[in-house]
Amino acid sequence: MSVGIVMLVHTALGRAEQVARHWATAGCPVVIHVDKKVDRKTYQEFQASMQDVPEIDFCKRHYCEWGGWGITAATQVASEKMLAQFTDVRHVFLASGSCLPLRPVRELIEYLDARPRTDFIESATTSDVPWTVGGLDIERFTMRFPFSWKTQRRLFDKYTALQRRIGLKRRIPKGIVPHMGSQWWCLTRQTLSAILEDPERATYDRYFRKVWIPDESYFQTLSRQYSSNIESRSLTLSKFDFQGKPHIFYDDHLQLLRRSDCFVARKIWPHANRVYNAFLTDEDGAMKRAEPNPGKIDRIFAKAVERRTRGRAGLVMHSRFPNEGWENGLTCSNYSVFQGFTELFEDFEPWLSKATGTQVHGHLFSPERAEFSGNQKVINGGLSDDPNLRDYNGAAFLTNLIWNTRGERQCFQYGPMDSQKISTKISKDPNAQVSVISGAWAVPLFRANHNFSDLRREAARLQKIENKFLYKLRSPNAKARIRIWTMAEFIESPMEPLQTIIDEIGNAPQRRLSEVPKMADLKGFGQFLQNLKNQGMHPHLMGDFPINDGPAVSIQKPRKPYLVK
Template identity: 75%
Template structure:
């Protein structure tokens, strides 16, 4: 009793010969199918290279194109030759030229000998598993697919669309229930011979020849008709990415493959010399005897798929440049945006840095330059303060700033005078904490010494810009944490907003309350300034209900004090 190996080969014939010799040296008969696309001269040289192996045969050749019937026909021809030429074979193991035995072949022989009636073939209905990728699950069994998806994709898609539009459906023969699974199986002699000698084989072959990807459903379906005992799993480690393409194993996957405890793995890179040297070896240096368990490394593959499809938040790469439905967050960590605070509070930036231990910038989207903290001109990641470079892609600028300074919270100022292209990105960023004093842009205008007509015109423009900004922040699409106070509300009771902000940024710095507060600019006469704007026809409604006569001493006397202030 032995195990027969059926190998489907189409490329890297030198590696296929190396693996075939490994199987043969362990006492396993080998039947090789070579794709008809391989030139005859190359195929004859391949045959001659293994002429010294008495238990190696070559089957009739077929054209094996992905997703077509040729792969099933090749498996049938090679299996028939195996059953005819080697009557002592009890199990037939289907492999490819890119497969690599990971454990001593004798372990596989012993494992199957202890399970003489068991077929190892992944077999599940389309309703039970979400494996199918590309929109064709049950339709692959009810529509016809005479055209190659790879070589005639236009005709493939149009013919599928035509069948859907006309409502055409195929009848599944003899009431069989289509099953799907990995094409790499290991069947007993009894089951395989029953499939190949089934009186209805011509009917099944005719039906499956027009099924989409029949090599993943033909044997998987018919084994259910003839098998005594099925274990719905493959003994071959075969992993696929999110697009349904097989993972390729390279030299640096050596330890990963050892952890799988599987008998065979595919798909191996032909130049992975380290893998071939490590596994095509003697029993003493091979893997330990244990139950094959590819699930042990499923978590690693799941993480790889997630990293490939979603990436790390705030990190872009050539293979995963951000797109609206695929991006995994604009930024990598939390940051704070302050609008109007530095206009009203003269020492706000140094005070915030001391109170929270964060890095506090000025207006990094200011029209002249990016105002980095402490007047720096270059930030981590070689970010320049050049406005031209920043404005070429403001979104990438913000993402890079947060990514390259991760581990240190960033805070910066923003206002209606700054580049407004970044507003939507910040508003939709869950990592952003946005605090706004609406109407605070009026304070620098109040302090300026320009003509009142110019002041009125600029105030109208700034209010229009800020109004649109606040509309975005209040929209349903905004995911940032937003707090908005009017200027009048903030001036009336500044301690509570400041304490709330500090608590959220760095609660450990304020367990006993604020010990100091930033200095507020002198607003004497500011109420009359706002009234003058109103008298000129410009209504500064974003400032709130600011009194015409404002006495800072009264505000200090009536301050609410929810926290202890030393």
């Protein structure tokens, strides 16, 4: 007894010839179906090139289009010729022109000889398979699909939507339970002949002609009618990506293919010379006898899919950039954002740098320029302080800054006078540590020498901007680590929040603060706020300030005690 190989070929005919000869030399007869889209001259030359091998034959050709009936029809005619012409064949193995035997063919023959009545075909009901891609599970069996998904996509989608809207459903033939699975199977002569000679075949063919992707359901469904022993798995290693497209194996995958222990792999790049040479000409280097186990490399494929779709956190690549959320997080590491601190403290930036050992920038999103630490014009990665370059894509600017300076925590100032386009991204970034003293933007206005009517308008504008930012920070969608203090409660006891911030950054060994930055002189600030109220602008974000001298300079009101352990 032997194994018959049905090959479906449409491209890379030179490689298909090489593999067909390999099968035939090992004692396996081959019937080849060539897609009718291949021109006649090329087909005749391909056919003539193998006339010297009597074990290789060709069958009637069909037009084969992905998702259509042609592939199933091609499989039927090739299988019929195999069963009729090669009577000693007990198992028929379906392969493509890009399939490659990974183990000596005699091992496949011996493996199937030991299982003479076993059919190897992946076959599961639609409710049991989680890997269908395209939004159609049971619907592919209850709707009609007269239009090509690839070449007539708009008609395909519109006709599918129409059927859903009017509730049009096809009747599944009596006794049929739709199953799905890999196209690449290995069936016994008894099961395959029963399918092809079924008295109801015309009914089944008529039904499956309008099923979407029938080559993944026709034999998978009908084999359940006749097989006495189905192993729902394929002997062919065939991996698919998250979009349902088959993975292509290259020379780099040679050792990976060896580890699979599978008999056949699909889909091999036709120019992978090392792979073809290793498995078609080097029997001594073939894999050891073992049960096929594609699961051994599933972990590698899973990681490849994750890397393709998610990538490394904070590293945007061309393949993922056009899709929102594919960057796997805005940034690659933790950073700190401070709002209101430079307004309240006169020397906050040098103090924070000394206390934490981090790189502390000014207002990176200031309208004038990106205020890099040390007044640099260009920073790691060639990032310029030019606001036009920065604002072209503020999120990418921040992503690049954190990526290019990874290993050193970055801190920068942010406020209502800065560009707000990045505010939503910051609030949703789990790597961001955001500390806000709300209302501190009023301190520079208090100290400015401008007409009060201008100060009132500016205060109203800044408060409105900050209020929107605080709303984003308090949103359920916010993922950043957020701390918000009103200005009044912060200056009442500034040591506690400053200590908390230093501890959260955690770059230096935890210790109690021995010095704090110098706070701005707030004498008369309360009266300034009252004047704004008197002019019709209510400054509510800074908390409840008394009209007399602010708490920072008051000596009558005792501060909360600070416990030093």
